[in-house]
């Protein structure tokens with residue numbers, strides 16, 4: 001497997017899933033600002049959207065979109081139980097879609113994108129409360145989004161890290177805050193975060209130079 005990623009972006013969820021399931025992979029860092037790979041080649045030859053993550057399997061076409069990639073990685077390592085089978089799969093897909101559309105794109109892209117105008121940021125910030133309320137209510141008394149750790153939790157902890165980066169105060173959502181801190185302590189999650197934090201800081205330094 002080859003994962004095309006950008007440090008601390010949404011592709012971190014797939015790195016977490018790979019580490020949780022002990023699957024070896026080659027990691028290719030993408031500069032999403034210039035749409036280039038480390039060798040200077042144009043990343044849009046791999047994903048015409050220029051976005052991460054993209055996953056290149058040993059055989060078959062490149063896969064894009066977090067929700068699809070995360071399930072693909074989970075299904076290659078069934079013993080890690082990162083995605084349930086049967087009816088519970090629909091609950092997993094519900095949370096993957098919620099995170100990708102309602103949180104990632106609906107709230108965090110406008111808040112994080114320096115090109116987003118202030119009006120877009122205010123609009124997105126206004127959407128945060130209901131979505132965090134829904135997650136907080138669901139996570140109250142639960143450890144994970146489903147009844148055990150899944151790729152949806154990997155995606156959620158990745159997105160919540162952006163809220164921390166934006167200095168969003170989690171105190172109105174204690175169950176969500178607990179989920180964030182608890183999940184970050186899982187060995188695979190803390191390893192993935194630590195490795196990408198180093199790469200993120202190097203990227204920031206290169207961009208500032």
Ligand SMILES: N[C@@H](CCC(=O)N[C@@H](CS)C(=O)NCC(=O)O)C(=O)O
Nearest residue numbers: 009010032050051052053065066100
């Ligand atoms: N719909 C895509 C969105 C992926 C996405 O937004 N990736 C971001 C990083 S978190 C990115 O590559 N941004 C750069 C860009 O949009 O040009 C998915 O769910 O995989």
